[in-house]
Amino acid sequence: MIPDKTVERLSLYRWLLEGRVDDSTVNLFSHQLAALACVTPAQVRRDLMAIGYTGSPNRGYMVKDLAASIGHVIDGDEPAKVALVGMGNLGRAIVAFLRGRRSALRVVATFDIDPAKTGRMISGSRCHEQKHIEKVIRELGVTVAILTVPTEAAQNIADRLVSAGIRGILNYAPVPLRVPDWVYLENRDVTAALEKVAYFARNSVEGTS
Numbered sequence: 001m002i003p004d005k006t007v008e009r010l011s012l013y014r015w016l017l018e019g020r021v022d023d024s025t026v027n028l029f030s031h032q033l034a035a036l037a038c039v040t041p042a043q044v045r046r047d048l049m050a051i052g053y054t055g056s057p058n059r060g061y062m063v064k065d066l067a068a069s070i071g072h073v074i075d076g077d078e079p080a081k082v083a084l085v086g087m088g089n090l091g092r093a094i095v096a097f098l099r100g101r102r103s104a105l106r107v108v109a110t111f112d113i114d115p116a117k118t119g120r121m122i123s124g125s126r127c128h129e130q131k132h133i134e135k136v137i138r139e140l141g142v143t144v145a146i147l148t149v150p151t152e153a154a155q156n157i158a159d160r161l162v163s164a165g166i167r168g169i170l171n172y173a174p175v176p177l178r179v180p181d182w183v184y185l186e187n188r189d190v191t192a193a194l195e196k197v198a199y200f201a202r203n204s205v206e207g208t209s
């Protein structure tokens with residue numbers, strides 16, 4: 001398995017290769033990709049070696065070929081089916097944001113407890129009643145979930161998602177979740193992250209590093 005920080009950088013490299021490199025650029029050297037990604041050329045070479053990709057000393061990396069190779073490793077063979085639980089302000093924004101952005105990530109179901117939201121299409125996705133989580137997840141073969149429910153509901157929903165077969169959770173609820181070690185958990189506490197940025201902003205002194 002590739003380390004998670006490496007996966008993050010590979011994802012960034014692909015994004016840069018697909019969108020930030022001039023269309024006429026056929027090949028790129030590690031120092032050029034490193035400059036775009038704000039990492040060292042050695043880091044780029046190590047990361048690409050982790051997926052078995054080596055460039056040529058004379059021509060560097062082939063842009064399209066490298067983007068495809070990264071995609072092959074990160075995306076696998078089939079699009080990941082994603083569910084989101086908690087169609088509040090954040091949940092709706094995430095679903096709308098993801099729509100059509102990456103074909104390898106497809107939000108196939110959303111859930112909520114609020115009858116005003118369930119049983120209809122929201123942000124282009126059908127919102128199911130949360131009591132049907134297990135059934136829908138199993139039927140659709142969903143493996144990845146995004147949690148945008150309030151703190152007090154998060155652990156219970158996570159337990160149910162795991163028992164339905166979910167293998168990865170992106171958690172926005174500001175609470176540490178307990179999940180089995182075969183479930184990959186990524187926490188994104190937006191308030192804590194912003195608090196951290198505000199702390200460093202308050203304590204920064206221009207011209208020092």
Ligand code: ATP
Binds near residue numbers: 085086091114130148
């Ligand atoms: P809104 O005002 O639209 O409800 P919000 O972002 O202020 O949005 P939150 O209280 O953060 O709402 O809750 C996020 C969403 O999670 C809401 O849509 C809420 O109905 C839903 N929710 C709360 N508890 C559960 C639960 N147990 N299962 C599924 N969804 C839930």
